[in-house]
Amino acid sequence: MNEFKCENFIAPADPNETGYVQWKNFLRQWYLHGPYPMSPELRAAAEQGRWGEVLDAEAVPDEANLKPNVQPVSDPRDMIERGAWMRWETQLIRSQRRCPEKITPSAMLHEWYLLRHPDYPRADLPPGYVHLPIEAYTTDDELMPCFTELDAEQQRERGIRRQPYCPRCETNVEMESPQCPDCGQRLGGYVGYSAPGWPRKTDWRPSLPDDYSFYFLAAYLHAPPDMRRMRLLTGSEGQYKLFVNGREVGRYAGDSRWPQWDTDESPEIELDAGWNLLLVKLAHSTTRDDHRFFYSRLENRTAFFARPVTPDNRVVAVHNYADDRFAPECELRITLSDQIPIGPGPTPRLRRFPDGTLVCTNFRSTDNGNSWGPCPTLFVPALGSTFEDTQPADAATWEPQQDPATLVMGLKCWRIGDGVFQSHLCRSTDGWQTRELLDVTLHLEQGADLVDEGNVEAGPGAIRGMNIVGLPDGSLVMPMYGSLKQDVAWFDTRLNGYLKYPQEWPQQFKFRSWVMRSADGGLNWHYHGTIAALPELGDESFGEPNITLLADGSLMALLRNGGGDFASLWMSRSRDGGRTWSYPVPTNTPTGNAPQIEQMPNGVLACAFGRPDSRVAFDHSGSGLAWSHTVVASTCWGNRHVEIAVTDPDTLYCVYADDEMDVHGDRLSSKVRQMYGRHIKVERLSGDGNT
Ligand SMILES: [Zn+2]
Numbered sequence: 001m002n003e004f005k006c007e008n009f010i011a012p013a014d015p016n017e018t019g020y021v022q023w024k025n026f027l028r029q030w031y032l033h034g035p036y037p038m039s040p041e042l043r044a045a046a047e048q049g050r051w052g053e054v055l056d057a058e059a060v061p062d063e064a065n066l067k068p069n070v071q072p073v074s075d076p077r078d079m080i081e082r083g084a085w086m087r088w089e090t091q092l093i094r095s096q097r098r099c100p101e102k103i104t105p106s107a108m109l110h111e112w113y114l115l116r117h118p119d120y121p122r123a124d125l126p127p128g129y130v131h132l133p134i135e136a137y138t139t140d141d142e143l144m145p146c147f148t149e150l151d152a153e154q155q156r157e158r159g160i161r162r163q164p165y166c167p168r169c170e171t172n173v174e175m176e177s178p179q180c181p182d183c184g185q186r187l188g189g190y191v192g193y194s195a196p197g198w199p200r201k202t203d204w205r206p207s208l209p210d211d212y213s214f215y216f217l218a219a220y221l222h223a224p225p226d227m228r229r230m231r232l233l234t235g236s237e238g239q240y241k242l243f244v245n246g247r248e249v250g251r252y253a254g255d256s257r258w259p260q261w262d263t264d265e266s267p268e269i270e271l272d273a274g275w276n277l278l279l280v281k282l283a284h285s286t287t288r289d290d291h292r293f294f295y296s297r298l299e300n301r302t303a304f305f306a307r308p309v310t311p312d313n314r315v316v317a318v319h320n321y322a323d324d325r326f327a328p329e330c331e332l333r334i335t336l337s338d339q340i341p342i343g344p345g346p347t348p349r350l351r352r353f354p355d356g357t358l359v360c361t362n363f364r365s366t367d368n369g370n371s372w373g374p375c376p377t378l379f380v381p382a383l384g385s386t387f388e389d390t391q392p393a394d395a396a397t398w399e400p401q402q403d404p405a406t407l408v409m410g411l412k413c414w415r416i417g418d419g420v421f422q423s424h425l426c427r428s429t430d431g432w433q434t435r436e437l438l439d440v441t442l443h444l445e446q447g448a449d450l451v452d453e454g455n456v457e458a459g460p461g462a463i464r465g466m467n468i469v470g471l472p473d474g475s476l477v478m479p480m481y482g483s484l485k486q487d488v489a490w491f492d493t494r495l496n497g498y499l500k501y502p503q504e505w506p507q508q509f510k511f512r513s514w515v516m517r518s519a520d521g522g523l524n525w526h527y528h529g530t531i532a533a534l535p536e537l538g539d540e541s542f543g544e545p546n547i548t549l550l551a552d553g554s555l556m557a558l559l560r561n562g563g564g565d566f567a568s569l570w571m572s573r574s575r576d577g578g579r580t581w582s583y584p585v586p587t588n589t590p591t592g593n594a595p596q597i598e599q600m601p602n603g604v605l606a607c608a609f610g611r612p613d614s615r616v617a618f619d620h621s622g623s624g625l626a627w628s629h630t631v632v633a634s635t636c637w638g639n640r641h642v643e644i645a646v647t648d649p650d651t652l653y654c655v656y657a658d659d660e661m662d663v664h665g666d667r668l669s670s671k672v673r674q675m676y677g678r679h680i681k682v683e684r685l686s687g688d689g690n691t
Pocket of ligand 1: 166167168169170171180181182183184185
């Protein structure tokens with residue numbers, strides 16, 4: 001307890017150091033009070049943009065001296081009446097996992113409301129994320145667009161695979177249209193694909209109205225001895241007033257704007273010894289006016305950012321991991337470099353070629369990732385499998401043994417006959433300066449067109465085209481996931497009592513993961529063995545497999561199994577070159593999706609994976625059974641896709657992307673991402689803790 005008679009749940013952070021307070025995390029401790037509706041007169045002033053006047057009208061008596069007062073309230077509508085504040089906890093709120101210093105008040109209220117409101121779920125039905133016929137919605141429901149898969153020719157012409165359309169009237173729409181120009185259906189971005197004829201709502205919307213209201217936010221700061229003066233860098237979408245210990249220290253009274261980091265800077269603030277209280281009075285106008293953040297529906301609301309600057313002008317950022325060292329007493333010392341900007345691009349895909357060249361999607365580096373220049377893109381979105389600027393390769397002269405590190409396979413394949421599919425195989429033997437392209441054949445007798453959440457896609461699945469592994473006998477193996485003919489499954493996953501996937505759909509599949517093998521250097525691939533096909537496990541079953549050959553000659557696969565951000569990845573082993581695989585088991589640490597395993601020359605096994613955040617886990621035993629260390633490479637969103645490559649015996653390079661902000665903190669346009677890299681040094685320590 002501190003002098004504000006309010007529990008502080010982050011301090012003391014270090015049990016070995018009495019009284020130690022992890023002060024730089026203080027902005028993880030937001031408290032929220034509100035929303036206070038504006039009076040009709042004040043609302044009129046707000047609508048006319050007279051924000052100075054609006055901010056200076058007191059919503060609560062003596063509001064500069066408000067203090068958090070956390071009380072149990074069973075209905076959030078009682079919060080105002082009882083003066084109750086709610087406390088934000090790191091892992092509860094989706095938005096906060098990415099940027100702890102950013103707060104989105106209505107998102108807090110939203111999750112809290114859903115969890116505790118006695119009327120839930122009746123209060124807000126039908127829910128998001130289930131597929132329902134259009135009749136279940138009104139034009140006021142915010143629906144994800146549906147998508148059509150374009151045919152191959154249209155894909156080539158337009159450079160896109162899918163095209164969004166309005167689920168009510170089937171007019172083609174832009175990805176981020178707020179409403180259908182034809183029928184007025186309210187539309188949102190997508191958080192999952194809607195099936196044709198079966199739209200989905202974008203999220204559960206809070207029922208507590210907050211149009212034209214004030215929120216109060218509070219955070220405690222325990223000033224360390226070396227930081228008795230600081231400035232605050234703040235940013236917001238809307239208008240606010242900032243108080244420290246009851247004194248106003250800043251405000252923003254201009255028009256609504258893009259929410260960005262560090263747009264406003266307070267004067268230097270003298271902190272009291274011990275606890276200080278930062279209070280923000282935040283004006284919220286209306287959601288309908290807000291800008292939209294792709295992929296982050298809950299963030300499509302009034303947001304506030306803050307971070308402190310130390311007297312020597314260093315920004316104190318919770319999500320800056322540059323100086324962090326991890327568990328020095330536990331066998332490994334892991335050090336992350338500063339973030340290195342790579343450039344704008346789509347999803348970051350990292351490949352290291354045999355000469356040491358790194359390619360990250362559309363940038364190339366010949367100095368281990370310290371500097372980058374543009375190059376032809378690894379994968380072009382159309383068909384998911386085209387490569388830029390290639391020469392045709394001559395299949396007749398293709399050697400039956402190829403270095404897998406020179407090969408990149410397309411991500412998709414298409415049917416050319418019964419049980420026969422075709423894809424592109426690209427080879428570069430000079431570090432991506434020149435590229436040769438071949439059409440190669442996949443023999444998959446049971447191959448069916450993949451059905452992913454009701455959308456039928458050409459080909460039986462997704463090829464893990466950068467995960468080609470060479471076996472000691474010279475053959476190549478490569479994982480795929482999708483569905484084979486026998487994988488039809490009807491499943492009963494329910495959300496709020498609604499079936500997530502309607503049983504009226506003619507076909508439903510859960511993912512299977514399997515391995516293809518080539519004995520002729522990649523010209524022909526044959527089904528080799530299934531890693532996992534267990535529809536009873538997980539709401540998606542097993543997808544996104546990644547395989548690696550371990551030192552003991554076995555193959556290890558890590559697999560995604562659905563279940564959201566905190567579900568673990570699963571592991572399976574093969575001791576016969578990928579023909580048969582052990583029953584999969586959950587791993588002890590890595591969570592999320594799209595794993596990528598790399599064996600480091602120093603014997604440490606590394607696994608990159610997304611969701612939550614972009615992370616890399618390490619197994620110092622090299623067995624895949626003991627993921628003892630995990631580092632967070634970044635908390636920025638970017639679809640949370642992270643990839644790694646070994647650059648030195650004890651160093652990895654990892655890449656990830658931010659799809660909200662560019663390097664200057666300015667808003668990126670839709671679908672453009674700013675890619676970044678970091679070196680991760682992983683040193684083994686001797687028993688006494690020294691190197
Ligand atoms: Zn429409």
